[in-house]
Amino acid sequence: MAELHELSALEQGELVRSGGISAVELTDHYLERIERAGREAGDFVAGAFAFLDPDSARRRAREVAAVGPVGDGASPLAGVPTAIKDLNLTAGVPTEFGSPAFAGYVPEVSDAVTLAIEAAGLVSVGKTSTPEFGSPCYTEPEGRPPAVTPWDTTRMAGGSSGGAAAAVAAGLVSVAQGSDGGGSIRIPASCCGLVGLKPTRGRISGFPLYGDPVGLATSGSIARTVGDAAALLDVLAGRRASDPYWTPEPTGTFLDATRREPGRLRIARFVQPVIADVEVSAESRQAYDEASRLLAGLGHSIEDMAVPLPSEAVGTFETCWAVLTALSVTPLPPERRALLRPLTRWLGERGEAVSGPEFGLAIGRLRQYAAAALIALAPYDAVLTPTLATPPLPVGAIRDDADPAADFEAQKRFTPWTSAWNVTGMPAISLPLHWTADGLPVGVMLAGRPAEEETLLSLAAQVEAAAPWHDRRPPLW
Numbered sequence: 001m002a003e004l005h006e007l008s009a010l011e012q013g014e015l016v017r018s019g020g021i022s023a024v025e026l027t028d029h030y031l032e033r034i035e036r037a038g039r040e041a042g043d044f045v046a047g048a049f050a051f052l053d054p055d056s057a058r059r060r061a062r063e064v065a066a067v068g069p070v071g072d073g074a075s076p077l078a079g080v081p082t083a084i085k086d087l088n089l090t091a092g093v094p095t096e097f098g099s100p101a102f103a104g105y106v107p108e109v110s111d112a113v114t115l116a117i118e119a120a121g122l123v124s125v126g127k128t129s130t131p132e133f134g135s136p137c138y139t140e141p142e143g144r145p146p147a148v149t150p151w152d153t154t155r156m157a158g159g160s161s162g163g164a165a166a167a168v169a170a171g172l173v174s175v176a177q178g179s180d181g182g183g184s185i186r187i188p189a190s191c192c193g194l195v196g197l198k199p200t201r202g203r204i205s206g207f208p209l210y211g212d213p214v215g216l217a218t219s220g221s222i223a224r225t226v227g228d229a230a231a232l233l234d235v236l237a238g239r240r241a242s243d244p245y246w247t248p249e250p251t252g253t254f255l256d257a258t259r260r261e262p263g264r265l266r267i268a269r270f271v272q273p274v275i276a277d278v279e280v281s282a283e284s285r286q287a288y289d290e291a292s293r294l295l296a297g298l299g300h301s302i303e304d305m306a307v308p309l310p311s312e313a314v315g316t317f318e319t320c321w322a323v324l325t326a327l328s329v330t331p332l333p334p335e336r337r338a339l340l341r342p343l344t345r346w347l348g349e350r351g352e353a354v355s356g357p358e359f360g361l362a363i364g365r366l367r368q369y370a371a372a373a374l375i376a377l378a379p380y381d382a383v384l385t386p387t388l389a390t391p392p393l394p395v396g397a398i399r400d401d402a403d404p405a406a407d408f409e410a411q412k413r414f415t416p417w418t419s420a421w422n423v424t425g426m427p428a429i430s431l432p433l434h435w436t437a438d439g440l441p442v443g444v445m446l447a448g449r450p451a452e453e454e455t456l457l458s459l460a461a462q463v464e465a466a467a468p469w470h471d472r473r474p475p476l477w
Helices: 009-018 023-040 042-048 054-067 112-119 162-169 186-192 226-236 282-297 312-329 342-352 356-377 404-414 420-424 453-466
Strands: 049-052 081-085 123-128 176-180 195-198 218-223 266-269 301-304 382-386 428-435 441-448
Touching: 009 023, 009 226, 023 042, 023 054, 023 081, 023 123, 042 049, 042 162, 049 162, 054 123, 081 112, 081 162, 081 176, 112 226, 123 162, 162 176, 162 186, 162 218, 176 195, 186 195, 186 428, 186 441, 195 226, 195 453, 218 226, 226 428, 226 453, 266 282, 282 301, 282 382, 282 428, 282 441, 282 453, 312 342, 312 356, 342 404, 356 420, 382 453, 420 441, 428 453, 441 453
Parallel strands: 081 123, 266 301, 266 382
Antiparallel strands: 049 123, 176 218, 195 218, 195 428, 382 441, 428 441
């Protein structure tokens, strides 16, 4: 008989609903796993979690157990343990944005993501680790152990949702929310052998900060199965009255979409890197080719296409990315600013050098590039690329405090596709379809038309059924 943490999040939720286990017992199971992992692999746990609060988790589980699932619309994930990324405001809980500059900060309000997770009855055990302000594609926050993949703890978990991915992949929480402004959900999903779903721009509210005027970033799901990722998206999705823009409502639940056949789809593909001139590893190419054959074998039409974004879009994206960093850096007093990592200071200074009109023009150009790409992709139901240029790299392979510009270029070479779908605002999902001979996970990425997560999830579930991965277990399990 499978242990509780080996079940999918949906299976765990069903056990809670049926009375087979209580939310308290399930939470205790995960807290005991975290405690045991802390004794046996302390740096792994410290790298995955920025903050743990077992007492609050048990108290919350008792509250959920006392209320129980309410109504037909209750989340199937009610009672399931999770954790919240350290970038997301959580009232009364330390939220330090992965930075010593915010050490000790405890917000008085929660953001829309935290509120949605709490309202659905999930039980948070704490905060997952992120790099400073979620900027790099690796999770190596200053003064803390790095987040590493449980498939090989000498290698990175990716970023910026690396702590969330490490925790889910090691069975320390069942499912987790992440955020993604340039690939920060899909990158760690690939590194950790998980499903990583970035939804359409506007699908999830940015309340109350609305801190991204470019529209690159969104929250999303990190899970071991497509169904779990869809169920968490059902929890997170929805507009608030204050939202400046939003995505049309789906026709049903996202979970229901995973239970439907997608039909015969027209799928574009390209392997040429978008944001960097880099040689794609043999393993990433193999994963891409195998996925192409799998999709064709499922009856879909696969067509090669050129990269839909021009090379000029890269510099424009970088301008916007630097300004977004500056928005976090500029308000800090000098004594706090001195605590920032060299990469953050470099990016922030680069952003501060951009004038207001220059930033406005950059946003406009980025939207023009996105519009052209969306027109080119409109005939296709989905588009296939690799997720990353290589399997997960050793810890420290990208970080370069002595040369932040080199650090930034190395990040681009590792992640030459993911940010394209942040520019266009399209939904995208990384699926763990390939493992190297020495056991490292390699993801492939599917993107869909804006607001068509249902089709994308239906396709992803079909792929999972044809080539299942749920029973794979990392050495650190």
